[in-house]
Amino acid sequence: MKQRQLGANGPMVGEIGFGAMSFGGMFGETDEATSLRALDAGLEAGITLIDTANIYGLGVSESVIGKWGRAVTLATKCGIVAGPPRSVDNSEPYIRACLEESLRRLKRDHIDLYYLHRLDPKTPVEDVAGTMSRLIAEGKIGGYGLSEVAPYTLRQAHAECPVTAVQNEYSLWTRLPELGLLRTCKELGVAFVAFSPLGRGIFGEREMRREDFRSGVDFRHTNPRFVEPNFSANNAAIAPFRAFCQERGWSVSGTAIAWVLAQDDHIIPIPGTRTAEHLRHWLDVTLTADDLAEIERILPAGFAWGDRYGDHQMNAIGRYC
Numbered sequence: 001m002k003q004r005q006l007g008a009n010g011p012m013v014g015e016i017g018f019g020a021m022s023f024g025g026m027f028g029e030t031d032e033a034t035s036l037r038a039l040d041a042g043l044e045a046g047i048t049l050i051d052t053a054n055i056y057g058l059g060v061s062e063s064v065i066g067k068w069g070r071a072v073t074l075a076t077k078c079g080i081v082a083g084p085p086r087s088v089d090n091s092e093p094y095i096r097a098c099l100e101e102s103l104r105r106l107k108r109d110h111i112d113l114y115y116l117h118r119l120d121p122k123t124p125v126e127d128v129a130g131t132m133s134r135l136i137a138e139g140k141i142g143g144y145g146l147s148e149v150a151p152y153t154l155r156q157a158h159a160e161c162p163v164t165a166v167q168n169e170y171s172l173w174t175r176l177p178e179l180g181l182l183r184t185c186k187e188l189g190v191a192f193v194a195f196s197p198l199g200r201g202i203f204g205e206r207e208m209r210r211e212d213f214r215s216g217v218d219f220r221h222t223n224p225r226f227v228e229p230n231f232s233a234n235n236a237a238i239a240p241f242r243a244f245c246q247e248r249g250w251s252v253s254g255t256a257i258a259w260v261l262a263q264d265d266h267i268i269p270i271p272g273t274r275t276a277e278h279l280r281h282w283l284d285v286t287l288t289a290d291d292l293a294e295i296e297r298i299l300p301a302g303f304a305w306g307d308r309y310g311d312h313q314m315n316a317i318g319r320y321c
Helices: 032-045 060-068 092-106 125-137 151-160 181-188 230-247 252-263 276-280 289-298
Strands: 003-005 012-014 049-051 073-078 113-116 144-147 165-169 191-195 267-270
Touching: 032 060, 032 276, 049 267, 060 092, 073 092, 092 125, 113 125, 113 165, 125 144, 125 151, 144 151, 151 181, 165 181, 181 191, 230 252, 230 289, 252 267, 252 289
Parallel strands: 049 073, 073 113, 113 144, 144 165, 165 191, 191 267
Antiparallel strands: 003 012
8 A cells, every 4th residue: 555644744654544433333333353353454455544532432442452452553532521411621631631541442652643533612722732742742642633623723733833634524525625724734744634535434335225324323313414305315416426436346435535545645534444344445446537537527526415514513613614
């Protein structure tokens, strides 16, 4: 696998990373052995950036990765208080407490990249950057990142302490980062880590069905893009793209990831899966300029029906457009 740099001063990693949220069971039943096999398959394919968070399964995802124990570049996150009710805390004591818990579960004394998962409007982002700078100086973390932020927030934090990476949603159906954030990251030498590059599973090998959503856990049950009439409209819009991939002998997920990779060389997508089988679909698709133009014709920016989050999920999301 080709490599990309994780920020101007960060390590080289495989150009595709691995998002480990599904290890916590959000999108379906999972078990430790299956998750470990998926991690092994990823490493075998050249994936060397593993991304998790303390709230994924309330520590389950981190614990699985800790048991796996391979020498990879590791990112985790803090800042969300699981609740109930769920809230956000960006205070230094909370960040430090979460870090110690993550280090214990991950069986490490150092985290390569530590993200602020969500912004707390009560805490200036400059204060968060100050906290992260002290953790870097203490050798607890190699660098820090921000998630779901606006370009101006990135600039504020970066001026206080250089940011390694920004992690925001980016895919064929979520194009908001193109309106300033990708450019700001490139200008500042910050990696852009694209989460949900497969549209939370919509860019899979077969048409998605609502009955496949895990009862009581899967947040897609109430996500605007996955409820009717938006859900049927989105499946219909994506059907020609799925046919485009199949006509060429490409996997749908691999093509969607290749599209993200083709947008710029500071972008690192982190698709997620629970199985080694699904992971192998991500690989070995290379797109030409003609391919990219045809994909843009099939799925133009803004094609998706519905917002990417419901209003109740937007309170800690950086808005700028």
